[in-house]
Amino acid sequence: MTTAVTIPRTGGTGGQTAVAARARQVVKAYGSGETRVVALDHVDVDIARGRFTAIMGPSGSGKSTLMHCLAGLDSVTSGQIYLDETEITGLKDKKLTRLRRDRIGFIFQAFNLLPTLNALENITLPMDIAGRRADKEWLDRVVRTVGLAERLKHRPTELSGGQQQRV
Ligand SMILES: Nc1ncnc2c1ncn2[C@@H]1O[C@H](COP(=O)(O)OP(=O)(O)OP(=O)(O)O)[C@@H](O)[C@H]1O
Ligand SMILES: [Mg+2]
Structure with a gap:
């Protein structure tokens, strides 16, 4: 149940x-x-x-x-x-x-990140597909809040499990 x-x-x-x-x-x-x-x-x-x-x-x-x-x-x-x-x-x-x-944000049990994109590119991917620009201030704030600011250039395999999940 x-x-x-x-x-x-x-x-x-x-x-x-x-x-x-x-x-x-x-x-x-x-x-x-x-x-x-x-x-x-x-x-x-x-x-x-x-x-x-x-x-x-x-x-x-x-x-x-x-x-x-x-x-x-x-x-x-x-x-x-x-x-x-x-x-x-x-x-x-x-x-x-x-x-x-x-309208939907989803954190997968298996992270489903694209291996060839870095953390930042994975974060903004849905907006890129939609042809929209992320609001830089909001993006910075979200990234800082979840502690990913120092890892944005890293590929998924270079991130810890928790970092991948936060991406
Ligand atoms: N693609 C699939 N094909 C066949 N059976 C599946 C598939 N996906 C899930 N199931 C079955 O459906 C049931 C529910 O799976 P689900 O992944 O929703 O469980 P869960 O509650 O999220 O489990 P966990 O806590 O292990 O993540 C399981 O018995 C699983 O074996
Ligand atoms: Mg599950």
């Missing part, structure tokens, strides 16, 4: 609804036949806006699967996912890509 715990944090996110993300009767099955695994079995969850939510459960219980589905990184077998008022399970590829790029 997977459990969601929410902890209040300071600072609003400026959104409209009290619930930032919702899952309704979400089923995610991998594979077929004998190797079929039902990772999510009719999951209903509300993720409150402006709070930290921790999803807890044993290894293999479906935490990463739930996160991937909530963020529109993976498709669901059935059920609905909403971000604000948008049902993302009904979106076509192009709209989903744009929504992921503009």
Whole structure:
């Protein structure tokens, strides 16, 4: 069983609804036949806006699967996912890509950094793809806050696990 715990944090996110993300009767099955695994079995969850939510459960219980589905990184077998008022399970590829790029930040369990890009290039990659420039002051502040200022020119293999995750 997977459990969601929410902890209040300071600072609003400026959104409209009290619930930032919702899952309704979400089923995610991998594979077929004998190797079929039902990772999510009719999951209903509300993720409150402006709070930290921790999803807890044993290894293999479906935490990463739930996160991937909530963020529109993976498709669901059935059920609905909403971000604000948008049902993302009904979106076509192009709209989903744009929504992921503009509205979702995701730290992967396996970091998924591009090995040929340095830390700074990996950080700004989504904006580069979108054809936008990062606000330099904000970028500096974020980088300093997470302690990466001295490692921006390093490639992922030259970073510690924690540094890679913060990138
Ligand atoms: N691509 C896949 N193909 C088949 N089965 C998968 C796939 N990805 C995950 N699974 C299965 O789905 C179940 C849920 O996996 P998931 O990665 O969501 O677990 P988790 O709760 O994040 O585990 P951990 O705490 O170990 O990270 C597991 O039993 C896993 O074996
Ligand atoms: Mg996981």
